[in-house]
Amino acid sequence: MSVPFSLPFESPVQELETKLKELEAFSQEQDIDVSHEIQNMKRKIEQTRNDIYANLSAWQKVQVARHPNRPYTMDYINAMCTDFVEIHGDRIHRDDRAIVGGFAKIDGQKVMMIGSQKGRDTKSNVETNFGCAHPEGYRKALRLMKLADKFNVPIVTLIDTKGAYAGLESEERHIAEAIAVNLREAFNLKVPIICVIIGEGGSGGALGIGIGNRILIMEHAYYSVISPEGCAAILWKDRAYSDKAAEALKITGEHLMDLKLADAIIPEPKGGAHTDHAAAADILKKVLLENLEELKAMSPKEILEDRYNKFRAMGEFEGSVA
Numbered sequence: 001m002s003v004p005f006s007l008p009f010e011s012p013v014q015e016l017e018t019k020l021k022e023l024e025a026f027s028q029e030q031d032i033d034v035s036h037e038i039q040n041m042k043r044k045i046e047q048t049r050n051d052i053y054a055n056l057s058a059w060q061k062v063q064v065a066r067h068p069n070r071p072y073t074m075d076y077i078n079a080m081c082t083d084f085v086e087i088h089g090d091r092i093h094r095d096d097r098a099i100v101g102g103f104a105k106i107d108g109q110k111v112m113m114i115g116s117q118k119g120r121d122t123k124s125n126v127e128t129n130f131g132c133a134h135p136e137g138y139r140k141a142l143r144l145m146k147l148a149d150k151f152n153v154p155i156v157t158l159i160d161t162k163g164a165y166a167g168l169e170s171e172e173r174h175i176a177e178a179i180a181v182n183l184r185e186a187f188n189l190k191v192p193i194i195c196v197i198i199g200e201g202g203s204g205g206a207l208g209i210g211i212g213n214r215i216l217i218m219e220h221a222y223y224s225v226i227s228p229e230g231c232a233a234i235l236w237k238d239r240a241y242s243d244k245a246a247e248a249l250k251i252t253g254e255h256l257m258d259l260k261l262a263d264a265i266i267p268e269p270k271g272g273a274h275t276d277h278a279a280a281a282d283i284l285k286k287v288l289l290e291n292l293e294e295l296k297a298m299s300p301k302e303i304l305e306d307r308y309n310k311f312r313a314m315g316e317f318e319g320s321v322a
Contacts, residue, residue, distance in 0.1 A: 007063050009052060016045045042173035049271045056220070059243035061252050062218040062228055065199045069274040071281065072131075073100060073115030073158045076198065079281030080288075081106055081113060087144055089136075093173065097128045097138030098161070101144045102151065106285060109114070109292055112148035114141050114209055115158030115198075131200075131258055134164040135178035137206045139312035144180050145189055154192040154292055157209040160199035164208065164228060179208040187311075194288060196266070198222045198273075213307045214291050215261065217253040217270040218284075223261070224251040261314060 006014050022039045027034045056064065064070075077084055081104035088095040101114035116133070119125030141157075148155045164175050186193065192210035201210070201223035217223060231245035232238060256262035266287050273280035298306060 005068055005141060007060070007067070009060050009063075010049075010057075013049050013052065016041065016048060017254070020045065022178035031206060033227075036243045038219075043129050053220075053271055057243065058222070058246035058249070058252050058255070059085075059228060061220050062200075062222050062242075062246050064272050064274075065222050067272065067274045068120070070199055071273055071277045072160060073117050073198070075277055076158060076281050076284060077113050077115070077319070079278060079320075080285040081111075084113065087147070088140075090139035090143055092139055094137040096134050096140060098131055098133035098140075098165070099137035099141050101141060106156075107289060108291075109289065110153050111292070112144055112153050112155045113158070114144050114155065116161040116205075116209070118160065118199075129165055131161045132163060133161065133205060133208070134170050135173040135175045138164070138175075138178040138182050139228065141209050142178075142185055145182075145186065145193075149189045149191050152191060154194070154295065155189070155212075156288060157193070157195045159195060159197045159201050159210055159223075160203055161203040161205045164198050166236060177203075179204045182208045183211055185309060190300035190302070190303055192292065193297070193307065194291050196284065196288075197223050197262075202227060210250050211307070211311070213295055213303060213310065214263050215256075215310075216264050216266055216287065216291070217256060217262045218266050219253060221253065222246075222251040223256055224249050259314075 009059040020038065023034060023041060026032070027038070028079050037163065078135060084102055084104040086100060086102040090096070090226035097113065098117060100117045101112065104111055104113045117128050133194045145155055158268055164170065164179060168173070194209045194214045194216065195212035197206065197217040199218070199221050199222065201204075201217070203225055226249070227238045228242040228246035228249060228251075231249055232241040235241070235245065249254070253262060253265035257265060264287070266284055268283070269276040295303065
């Protein structure tokens with residue numbers, strides 16, 4: 001259930017909505033017909049929200065990506081898929097709830113769904129470790145990827161994490177090795193892989209399930225080597241510069257498209273995916289089916305070459321070496 005929550009830059013909308021409630025209350029108390037004014041106010045609210053979300057800064061997009069009412073992996077799976085069968089555990093240590101996955105169908109198309117998962121309240125956040133996976137989470141993801149490869153089923157990963165868990169337990173169970181193995185093995189899978197950043201795409205935690213033939217990003221999501229706060233703390237010794245760091249890091253969909261790191265930006269409902277989960281899922285579903293249809297036409301060899309060439313082409317260098 002969604003909890004009322006507004007972001008700092010949404011204050012103009014909040015002010016108008018307060019006035020709308022006052023107008024509706026006045027109409028009811030005084031028994032006066034102000035329906036025309038109410039409709040005008042609703043249109044103004046909608047227009048104001050659209051104007052705000054059409055011109056978000058990089059830092060504001062980070063805030064939207066972290067919105068507590070934003071749809072998470074299981075929200076999308078439940079809305080888009082049928083016949084979802086979740087698979088648990090890495091068969092080594094335990095079942096990490098920060099990463100979920102299993103076989104499913106999208107309009108009859110068999111897929112392996114894998115994604116980061118956050119919680120909605122204290123209990124579920126503790127269960128999912130706030131979406132920050134331990135090594136066993138990435139080993140579970142790799143187990144599912146290999147299972148999909150064995151049965152020739154395309155893989156879809158949904159990324160929404162601040163990063164892998166960096167605590168003592170992760171280091172004891174070799175988090176760096178787990179992510180590194182995922183990167184290596186993902187390049188050898190012969191089935192199509194589509195990766196979608198649906199919220200936060202933080203550091204190696206995102207990259208651990210982020211190797212694919214297509215890298216897609218939701219309109220108000222971000223993908224970064226470090227969080228803006230972390231970057232600000234390192235470069236300026238002050239997290240107050242997070243907005244400046246977000247812009248410098250080039251982490252939004254537009255930046256990633258310019259840098260040729262993402263293949264497409266997936267539009268969100270007006271006001272962000274958190275305003276309409278069903279509409280966001282419908283948009284994502286359509287984009288996934290389009291990309292799956294395109295990739296299904298490729299042979300296993302072409303799939304491998306496409307993925308390899310995609311990542312080899314990333315990165316541009318300016319200037320010359322003396």
